[in-house]
Amino acid sequence: MKTRIALAVTTLFALVAGMLMVMQPAHAATGFYVSGGKLYDANGNPFVMRGVSHAHTWYPSQTGSFANIKALGANTVRVVLSSGDRWTRNTPSDVANVVSLCKANRLICVLEVHDTTGYGEDSAAVPLSKAVDYWLSLADVLNGQERYVIINLGNEPYGNQNYGTWTTDTIDALMRLRAAGFHHTLMVDAPNWGQDWTFTMRDNASKVFDADRNTIFSIHMYGVFDTAAEITDYLGRFRTAGLPIVVGEFGDRHSDGDVDEDTIMSYSQANGIGYLGWSWSGNGGGVEYLDMVTNFNPSQLTSWGQRIFNGANGIKQTAKEATVYLANPPTGTPTGLPTGTPTTRPTSSTLPPAAGCTASYAITGQWPGGFQAEVKVTPSGSLPLRGWTVSWSFANGQKVTQFWNANVASLGAEVTARNVQHNGTVPVGTSASFGFLGTWTGTNSVPTLRCSG
Structure with missing residues (x-):
């Protein structure tokens, strides 16, 4: 909106109304x-x-x-x-x-x-x-x-x-x-x-x-x-x-x-x-x-x-x-979401069962100081995935520098990748994949992946 606040000085201020960047990490929903x-x-x-x-x-x-x-x-x-x-x-x-x-x-x-x-x-x-x-x-x-x-x-x-x-x-x-x-x-x-x-x-x-x-x-x-x-x-x-x-x-x-x-x-x-x-x-x-x-x-x-x-x-x-x-919040609600839970996790007990998934990690190219990797996400049960999250911890100081087909976040050694709109749904018997470029020094070991649907 325009021109709203009179400042306590000689002037009235007329206020008028009125990537490679890493993406949002999946973190503990400790707040809103x-x-x-x-x-x-x-x-x-x-x-x-x-x-x-x-x-x-x-x-x-x-x-x-x-x-x-x-x-x-x-x-x-x-x-x-x-x-x-x-x-x-x-x-x-x-x-x-x-x-x-x-x-x-x-x-x-x-x-x-x-x-x-x-x-x-x-x-x-x-x-x-x-x-x-x-x-x-x-x-x-x-x-x-x-x-x-x-x-x-x-x-x-x-x-x-x-x-x-x-x-x-x-x-x-x-x-x-x-x-x-x-x-x-x-x-x-x-x-x-x-x-x-x-x-x-x-x-x-x-x-x-x-x-x-x-x-x-x-x-x-x-x-x-x-x-x-x-x-x-x-x-x-x-x-x-x-x-x-x-x-x-x-x-x-x-x-x-x-x-x-x-x-x-x-x-x-x-x-x-x-x-x-x-x-x-x-x-x-x-x-x-x-x-x-x-x-x-x-x-x-x-x-x-x-x-x-x-x-x-x-x-x-x-x-x-x-x-x-409140000293005693309403009963039947969580007092906080578990560590590693994405902030978007619904809390209703009436939701359908979550689908499981597995993820594989492959280094598809490597050169001094840099590498390229691909991660595949696959449903592990009888339900298709309707969104997925893959996370891991780098053990040797590797860093993600560029990514595609996922929203990727890095915080220290921790890395979290979430699906983008076009690859969130993964039918049983198929896989979704994403890739990234990274840096390494000395050792480039393959991390252990954690996958949730």
């Missing part, structure tokens, strides 16, 4: 994960976001807002941060304090970098790659917080110009974080100031999700979404495709149109879709009506604040606290 188009918390329970955005980076002294947002019923707060490219950088110690405030108030923390807003159209905005640089600088703060933190890569990363590389740029950003060992659920915003009126995110979401299956998509709904038909069609297409979607920002009105917030909230509630309203307080530049409370005072709810917190399908009526904050 996605399965069947839904978000689950670390206890294996569905989690539906109900919360608001808070402009922390411009109002860093308003730390009491976390408790006040919680007191009005929210289970999530989306926190605005800056990488330092446009505004004052939020330091690691500041971000650590934000996370501690979320946890102290039993809120799930969605952290977002705002400096990307409107890239390609706003000359002051920075690309997603700069946001990734910022997240990497926070690795020591964020790693280990996967149960409480979701990373929103960059706010509204393209405006209405030069957004054609949204898909590749988003995948590259996801892969850089995964390669660096980030295991959090990652949230990606749509282009077109977050409103995706060109359907760039909608039509390419499956490509992004195939690259990283612990990703959720965020649509910002302002004037583009002023009718029930537009809202239900957009969100419905994600639900039909089994892709996770959240309304990452919305208001009750805006300079570009009268938002149909009633449909956003009712449809989201009926379909288990999260929503995060914009914003708690501090808006300026002509959109002060988007404040939910006046001057950060929770006892002074605006009409928009009354609507989103206390209205039909509002936060107070529908929010459920994440079970990671």
Whole structure:
């Protein structure tokens, strides 16, 4: 959205609305994960976001807002941060304090970098790659917080110009974080100031999700979404495709149109879709009506604040606290997924039995310092594979440098390969294969493979 926050300086900042890289490792789902188009918390329970955005980076002294947002019923707060490219950088110690405030108030923390807003159209905005640089600088703060933190890569990363590389740029950003060992659920915003009126995110979401299956998509709904038909069609297409979607920002009105917030909230509630309203307080530049409370005072709810917190399908009526904050989580659910389990593993006991598989590893070419290998995956029982994962540990310091026909991730000696879309289904009596190039020194022994379907 455009022009939202008045900074506490002489200038009002008008904010506009708005590989060879290794792929996602199959790791222990120690935090949030996605399965069947839904978000689950670390206890294996569905989690539906109900919360608001808070402009922390411009109002860093308003730390009491976390408790006040919680007191009005929210289970999530989306926190605005800056990488330092446009505004004052939020330091690691500041971000650590934000996370501690979320946890102290039993809120799930969605952290977002705002400096990307409107890239390609706003000359002051920075690309997603700069946001990734910022997240990497926070690795020591964020790693280990996967149960409480979701990373929103960059706010509204393209405006209405030069957004054609949204898909590749988003995948590259996801892969850089995964390669660096980030295991959090990652949230990606749509282009077109977050409103995706060109359907760039909608039509390419499956490509992004195939690259990283612990990703959720965020649509910002302002004037583009002023009718029930537009809202239900957009969100419905994600639900039909089994892709996770959240309304990452919305208001009750805006300079570009009268938002149909009633449909956003009712449809989201009926379909288990999260929503995060914009914003708690501090808006300026002509959109002060988007404040939910006046001057950060929770006892002074605006009409928009009354609507989103206390209205039909509002936060107070529908929010459920994440079970990671409960002393006794609901019975019959796991308290964590086993080590080595992909983050996309469903937890329902009603799923059909898993298919088994075996995998073979062959060095098909070798030269000083380098080699080529092929791995074949074969069903081991009477059921076809509907997706597979192969993992191994290199014993002699080998490294994967290039791969094909699989999504491959390396973390130290550990390597994990997952099927891509075209070779995930493997009928009994047949095999799927993938290959890679690697480096070696001294010894290039064949590892022992672990295969799961």
